[in-house]
Amino acid sequence: MSVDSLSLTFNALADPTRRAILSRLSSGETSVSELAKPFLKEMSAPAITKHLKVLEKAGLIRKGRQAQWRPCKIEAKGLKEVADWMETYRQFWEESFDRLDEYLKTVTSKNNGKKNGGKK
Amino acid sequence: MEKKMAAKNKPNELYLERIFVAPVKKVWEAWVDPDQAAKWWGPRGFTITTHHKDVRTGGTWSYIMHGPDGVNYPNETQYLEVEKYSKLVYDHGGYKDKPPLFRVTVVFTEISGKTKMEMTMALSSPEAAAQTKVFIKKANGNSTWDRLAEYLSTKDNFVINRSFEAPIDLLFEMWSNPHHFSQWLAPIGFTLKFLKADVKVGGTSFYCMSGENGMKMYGKVNYLEITKPTQIVYTQIFCDENENVTRHPMAPTWPETMLTIVQFFKEDDNQTRVSLTWAPHGETTKEELETFKNSRAGMTQGWTGSFDKLDDFLVKTTI
Numbered sequence: 001m002s003v004d005s006l007s008l009t010f011n012a013l014a015d016p017t018r019r020a021i022l023s024r025l026s027s028g029e030t031s032v033s034e035l036a037k038p039f040l041k042e043m044s045a046p047a048i049t050k051h052l053k054v055l056e057k058a059g060l061i062r063k064g065r066q067a068q069w070r071p072c073k074i075e076a077k078g079l080k081e082v083a084d085w086m087e088t089y090r091q092f093w094e095e096s097f098d099r100l101d102e103y104l105k106t107v108t109s110k111n112n113g114k115k116n117g118g119k120k
Numbered sequence: 121m122e123k124k125m126a127a128k129n130k131p132n133e134l135y136l137e138r139i140f141v142a143p144v145k146k147v148w149e150a151w152v153d154p155d156q157a158a159k160w161w162g163p164r165g166f167t168i169t170t171h172h173k174d175v176r177t178g179g180t181w182s183y184i185m186h187g188p189d190g191v192n193y194p195n196e197t198q199y200l201e202v203e204k205y206s207k208l209v210y211d212h213g214g215y216k217d218k219p220p221l222f223r224v225t226v227v228f229t230e231i232s233g234k235t236k237m238e239m240t241m242a243l244s245s246p247e248a249a250a251q252t253k254v255f256i257k258k259a260n261g262n263s264t265w266d267r268l269a270e271y272l273s274t275k276d277n278f279v280i281n282r283s284f285e286a287p288i289d290l291l292f293e294m295w296s297n298p299h300h301f302s303q304w305l306a307p308i309g310f311t312l313k314f315l316k317a318d319v320k321v322g323g324t325s326f327y328c329m330s331g332e333n334g335m336k337m338y339g340k341v342n343y344l345e346i347t348k349p350t351q352i353v354y355t356q357i358f359c360d361e362n363e364n365v366t367r368h369p370m371a372p373t374w375p376e377t378m379l380t381i382v383q384f385f386k387e388d389d390n391q392t393r394v395s396l397t398w399a400p401h402g403e404t405t406k407e408e409l410e411t412f413k414n415s416r417a418g419m420t421q422g423w424t425g426s427f428d429k430l431d432d433f434l435v436k437t438t439i
Contacts, residue, residue: 007371007372007373010371010373010410010411010414010415011373011407013410013414014373014406014407014410014411014414085371085415086278086415089278089398090164090278090280092307093280093396094280095307095308096304096305096306096307097280097282097284097394099304099305100284100294100304100305101284101285102304103294103300103303103304104284104285104286104290104291104294107290107294107300108286108290
């Protein structure tokens with residue numbers, strides 16, 4: 001997980017239209033024109049293309065290259081990185097708490113053994 | 121509270137207490153509304169599907185818990201007593217011919233805008249209670265209360281609780297004394313060193329976290345509140361070696377200042393629960409808040425509605 005790819009992903013996800021596009025793609029791959037349809041009421045086709053480019057650059061979607069049928073699909077790996085980000089913090093705290101648990105045992109046994117504990 | 125402590129522990133019972141930063145009405149609704157309960161009920165990593173929920177005396181809640189490993193656990197809760205905004209008594213863990221595992225009594229009390237939840241789980245025998253205690257710990261069952269605390273928070277806080285076998289004063293010392301703190305906080309392969317430590321309200325500490333590979337990360341801590349032995353509140357920012365503020369090395373749009381609230385609760389003379397809350401602090405940009413929200417595992421909180429499908433998709437594709 002590189003610095004750049006992660007911040008690109010976060011930036012890409014910060015926009016409601018792009019989240020709506022991802023949400024649509026989560027039910028399966030579809031052509032770019034099909035994908036754009038529901039958004040054309042609110043914005044121009046170039047604006048949608050721009051959103052798709054941001055998503056693609058962030059590694060959240062992938063576009064096919066076939067001339068006729070240009071399928072667009074979601075890239076699960078990109079999303080997984082973001083979903084894991086907070087999980088790494090959770091894991092950090094769980095593990096720190098495990099260490100604290102162990103460390104507490106050494107501190108309490110020292111206190112019980114000798115008065116004035118101290119360092120070895 | 122001390123009185124409660126003495127009365128809480130019959131040998132066949134397990135007792136649990138939490139304080140949520142929300143009025144009792146909000147807590148109650150999060151509990152009884154199936155759409156809200158779906159966002160937090162169950163250990164971390166679990167999701168639920170409700171078939172039917174009728175929170176009334178004599179009513180039932182029938183739902184399936186979906187484990188992170190794909191295993192489904194059907195449940196049928198029987199409500200024996202329902203007093204709106206104050207009390208619930210129910211049998212938990214039964215389904216069809218399977219008898220309930222235990223009887224739960226939950227009492228909600230609002231104290232100056234916060235809600236105290238007191239939960240007693242009654243089992244058939246002290247042995248069954250001891251077994252269930254081990255089971256709940258193994259299944260990370262109490263993480264459901266962290267999830268509820270996160271769900272009720274307005275800023276999408278990060279919440280984690282843990283009970284330790286040690287007196288409250290010692291736990292407080294583990295956090296407030298930098299010598300102790302640096303012994304256990306750093307991940308394996310890293311060393312935490314305080315270059316400056318002034319642990320008092322208004323004081324600042326400056327630390328360096330160094331990895332075996334030579335990587336160094338610096339940070340500054342400002343103490344906002346220190347109440348021995350119950351609470352420590354501090355903010356944290358990343359900096360360079362000259363104490364100049366920098367952004368998160370891995371994610372430049374991560375909130376610049378993070379707030380940590382550490383609370384200590386005496387569970388008995390030799391048992392203390394630590395409750396840690398973590399949230400963006402001060403003037404955060406929209407982008408920073410979105411970054412924080414989007415980073416949640418499972419992405420269940422910041423992204424509502426249509427994004428449920430995406431969650432399902434991720435679960436399916438990443439296992």
